[in-house]
């Protein structure tokens with residue numbers, strides 16, 4: 001969508017509201033009231049995150065907004081769609097966010113492979129600047145903002161927000177200790193907000209149409225809409241913007257068309273590769289953060305990966321473990337040494353040499369690599385499909401041991 | 411796989427360079443532009459590596475030293491950044507780099523058959539370059555197009571819903587380019 005088309009559909013209207021006197025505190029309050037939660041995976045309330053940024057006369061003059069567009073979570077394909085399809089939505093959202101925390105500089109940390117996204121964002125930035133939405137003294141508000149697209153070069157850990165800040169500074173992208181939190185001391189030691197692309201894309205609607213409108217979009221207890229994707233052997237894989245709170249079944253059957261003919265649903269990861277398996281019995285659970293947490297998984301990125309009855313669950317988990325092992329940044333021992341070991345054991349299973357002892361080692365690693373045991377959330381993310389896979393697909397692991405091969409290949 | 415895993419079938423490079431390559435005028439102009447976008451020179455390191463790679467195809471030891479001198483960043487620091495990222499190539503690569511998604515959704519949709527088709531056609535495995543110097547095959551994590559899996563990039567182009575038959579045609583198209 002170019003800027004004219006975007007403006008014709010109420011694009012950049014939120015900036016008119018700001019120009020008419022909406023203060024940063026007003027915007028912050030609206031975002032808090034909206035109930036918006038981060039769409040990058042953790043689901044942290046956006047308004048609350050912003051409120052930790054120092055404000056007022058004593059606050060550091062330079063602050064930064066960083067948009068996390070590193071999308072590399074396996075099975076996740078939503079931010080790309082937003083950036084390619086509606087780049088001005090992201091730019092408008094960034095202006096709102098930067099205005100609220102009074103950041104005069106913003107970076108989009110973009111995955112290097114997203115070449116088309118980069119081109120469209122850069123064009124959108126020039127168009128917005130030509131209209132006076134970016135640059136100095138935006139619409140006479142006295143607020144300045146420049147946006148720079150920074151392209152990365154392929155490393156999953158850069159999506160972790162403190163590793164991302166190190167990467168932007170040109171350092172090796174290992175995570176930082178928290179505290180201090182980036183909101184207080186982030187990029188080059190300045191207060192910094194890191195938000196996901198989709199989170200930021202929620203802002204123009206909230207400011208333009210209001211909090212009541214935003215609340216009205218929802219079917220469940222969480223507010224707003226969300227991009228939901230389905231991949232795997234369904235009839236019509238894809239990504240759709242839907243209200244939070246619909247039953248999973250509606251997404252899976254209504255939008256994705258259900259399983260391809262001749263296949264049955266075995267299980268699914270509800271929100272990318274770092275989430276716990278859910279089962280067919282969970283299809284009536286609602287698509288919102290709390291409902292999915294209640295059954296032991298996470299909504300996370302909202303992009304479901306479907307496991308069918310003719311695909312090997314052990315192979316699927318093994319594929320994920322290879323990814324996590326490869327993408328471990330190597331900073332802390334349990335993750336650096338543990339994940340390659342786990343990966344190696346999956347190779348053994350794949351080639352028919354898996355043993356009961358190996359199975360026990362996998363179970364042990366679910367604990368060794370769990371939350372609180374490692375420096376960042378990468379390794380705990382890996383334990384989600386690992387632990388739930390071991391539990392729900394135990395018979396498949398056992399079959400690999402007994403038959404000394406992958407039963408799905410023979 | 412990291413760039414350090416990239417092997418060239420017919421070429422071995424020296425592991426240490428003592429003489430920096432002088433950066434070209436184009437490379438310098440682009441690096442200078444990047445420097446206006448960040449408050450600190452060090453932040454431009456990765457971008458400079460990518461700029462050089464764009465012109466040279468890969469980042470040789472001599473190029474790395476050249477950037478290190480130009481930006482006044484210790485070579486060891488810059489090397490630390492270069493080896494960290496999957497898409498900075500520290501070994502020569504073919505004319506077209508195939509970034510092959512082997513993550514979970516593509517795996518479910520049969521990317522192993524696609525990889526086999528590439529292997530059959532070009533006789534290369536991950537990290538290798540075809541004899542004619544046209545293609546290097548590198549695995550990448552999820553390319554964010556999982557609803558159209560299996561997926562790979564060839565150079566800047568994305569190819570979706572891959573089938574073994576489609577591979578033949580894609581390879582031909584690039585060979586004829």
Ligand SMILES: Cc1cc2nc3c(=O)[nH]c(=O)nc-3n(C[C@H](O)[C@H](O)[C@H](O)COP(=O)(O)O)c2cc1C
Pocket residue numbers: 037038039040041042043044046049068069070071072073156157158159160161162194195196197199200376377378
């Ligand atoms: C290993 C790892 C990778 C991550 N990758 C991404 C990513 O690609 N995009 C993203 O928005 N968040 C990612 N996150 C989450 C971020 O750390 C952070 O929570 C998020 O960007 C905050 O934005 P939000 O509050 O708008 O969700 C990742 C986290 C971890 C631990």
Ligand code: SF4
Pocket residue numbers: 157175327328329330331332333335336374375376377378379
């Ligand atoms: S858990 Fe893994 S990715 Fe995170 S800091 Fe430790 S080694 Fe790095």
Ligand code: FES
Pocket residue numbers: 074075076077511512513514515516517551552553554555556559560561
């Ligand atoms: S898993 Fe291949 S594009 Fe997502």
